[in-house]
Amino acid sequence: MATTTLWTGGLSQIHDGPGGYSGIEAGPEWAAEIKRLARSRGATILAHNYQLPAIQDVADHVGDSLALSRIAADASEDEIVFCGVHFMAETAKILSPDKRVLIPDARAGCSLADSIDAEQLREWKSEHPDAVVVSYVNTTAEVKGLTDICCTSSNAVEVVESIDPDREVLFLPDQFLGAHVKRVTGRTNMLIWAGECHVHAGINGDELTARSRAYPEAELYVHPECGCATSALYLAGEGFVPAEKVKILSTGGMLDAARTTGAKQVLVATEIGMLHQLRKAAPGVDFQPVNERASCPYMKMITPAALLRCLTEGKDEVHVDRGVAERARQSVERMIAIGTPGGGGE
Template identity: 80%
Template sequence: MSITSDRPVGLGQVDVEWYDAPGGYTGVEPTEEWAAEVRRLARARNATLLAHNYQLPAIQDVADHVGDSLALSRIAAEAETDEIIFCGVHFMAETAKILSPDKTVLIPDERAGCSLADSITADELRAWKAEFPDAVVVSYVNTTAEVKGLTDICCTSSNAVDVVASIDPDKDVLFLPDQFLGAHVKRETGRDNIHIWAGECHVHAGINGDELTAQANSHPDADLFIHPECGCATSALYLAGEGFVPEEKVKILSTGGMLDAARETGAKQVLVATEVGMLHQLRKAAPGVDFQAVNDRASCPYMKMITPAALLRCLREGRDEVHVAPDVAERARLSVQRMIAIGNPGSGE
């Protein structure tokens, strides 16, 4: 499908045509004229533009706010606009809708899913809960609204350890869906009664220990910023524990935590193990530091479905609106609120 418009785009009268391709909408370049038109349309719609840290640099640069999924959802709840345009994957836009039920929430391409959120369904969680009827369910925010609705307490990667530590030590804990974050929480809390779902983000899981070891060996003075969803997180701790890398150089961090650490680091070079979109914000936060990806192929195809063409289509046509059933949203909201009541929810995943 192609759509043509002769409406003004920024600085001039041009025809704009975009195409629905298998990997997302294409045909529009992120020029200055495009950015001006995006901002004009957002103002006309009374919309706030939110972009996740893993989005394309052009999408991040045109947004009103850039950050982690939970931080952006909380910004959405506080925004005084009628609409929220969430440039991220679908579960993130759902979370914004859960926390902003009276606002219209749009995602530029509703097909932008998440392999981690898809790794457990509501039916699978119901069956797991039936095996452990007295267990406390802790779900990462990277889950669907239906899964959050079956959850006792949500968590982010920055506060998952604190959330689990707040639970009665005699209670079984069902932790889902990310097995690597679950392993990190189990290691940090020392709990034997935490049961971990075998889910993963395919992008983070693909950043492996061999790659990290090779990069650390070839960049011996670099700090290591490791997202706990990564398959290499255990390898990073092993390298530190065995003395191959100084312990103070290894930091297991959420994306928000990476930004904080970037502003404070004294290192000239940092190796980063997470989705490569994060490098854009890190380089803006600390332009004097050389940030390099541990795996430069770690790019999420779902995040990259939010293209310049998709964003323009969203603003021109009001597509695609995100809906969450009111009863599901009410239950899901409780699991997020319980997390916030425990303490600082961090800055997102």
């Protein structure tokens, strides 16, 4: 009862500002109350790899967006609290239409998902009526509903290779992931939407080159959404970095590599929230960001105060139109039928 009283009063300390809800510190009492509230609501807490460390540590499951959505679908709980950005919570709702899905702050958007909307995709499709549409899971439910098959960063190459080589492919929305897929597959009839994640796009080749020269023994883990992915391959090709040390990986792939690496130091090119899970997976390895400013402000809107508010008041619920959800679910299921996406949604 004392804990309940403490945190019921604590709700009055929550402030709402442009960066999200604040006013609550993530201490042991907060963590205990979050766990108690989740149990009382019959909820499971999911946290994306890019979330604040305190949010990751209090969650029941941590991973990439698609892996977490699949966990949500299999969970025995009827309520899902998704600590991530809005399209991720939508995907959980798509795969769990009969469950209640909450996001601690519905304003947590995504620059990549926002780089193409349903109307833009309809127009693009009308210009290429025979093309197969491949959408990254980092898209809205409406875009997924207009998609033939989804992909993740770990299986995008496999998805594109599964399509008849004579069929034109419209790949969206990430131009850097698209360029990586086109480079690996050698496909010439693949058109790529000019979208980007502003955080990943901001990790540039000059920074990667400078960090690599400063740490010549380090391995490189580079997310294919990054603007520096091509630079990483160039460094390997020119011999500045041994080719075997350059790894283009999804977040799930980074964790797999971290658990087996023999390197003492690894430079990581992705959103800096990923460093928390990497350091937990391989505590003996020195993981350093290529760009220490690569922090997504939308991901960081899921604050301790936001999560407490969500679990106490049941806010904010995510809704997806049933018809849209059914069409979107088909595009996700076609992807899963090709091969298990694993832990590489982003």
